[in-house]
Amino acid sequence: MYIGAHVSIRNGYLGAARLAYELGATAYQYFPKNPRSLQVKQFDERDAAACRQFCQQHDLRSIAHTSYPTNLAAEDGSYRMTLDSVRNDLAIAEACGSIGVVVHFGQYKGKAKDPLYGYRRMIAMLNDILASWSGQALLLIENNVGQGNPMGMTMEELTQVRSLIDAPEKVGFCLDTCHAFASTLWQGDNWAEVVARARELHYLEHVKAIHLNDSVFPHRSFRDRHANIGKGLIPQGGLQELLSTQEFQQLPVILETPHPPGQSHKAEIEYVNARLLHAVQT
């Protein structure tokens, strides 16, 4: 398993990879550009190529994450901006040698009464984004927690949307453990049951990255607040069981947990390695 955390690109793409490496990480996640904006970035291709090379040299795996305002079910004015922004993220991820770009399942916020309308918007957007995309980097759709909007919490929705787009081979999934637990996907102690269903739905084989987060709020709270591993409400044994899933053994596992200013994720990565991963393997 490749374990790491979300890191800053303050010092560029190569800088982010170096930062992850110095943390003792074997994987990391980054924002390809300003996370608060959909503005397309003219990126430094030499820096991205150097990042790719550094990651190959050190067997580091990376994933990118789209900006916060990205919404795959957006329409009207923000449709075009979202489209261009996600294409830009894919181009940067490809240049940096990343596995893919994580994007949250869409949230429909318009006025249409038809409950399927939001899903149709999302499928149209995915088709538009991917029509001209020929790179290796995948779009990795992340399960939502359901805060304020019920779309995208279930494996059924995720796999259904993937199966309905023109190029499903360009799409994988990112499983967020906090979102899964705080919504309806996983109780924290029933992974065997979830995994059986995940195999049946062809969800599991398309999971390409894991966001490893504990949860401040309980199961079915539909609230998204990440806690440090072992400090939240997800049973530690449940996380161990999830991480021991055979299909997950080569995946990047990324912490998106809080840490005090000035402190890094180094200790938490060590904790996960010692308490969750090695405990599993021995």
Ligand SMILES: [Zn+2]
């Ligand atoms: Zn996440």
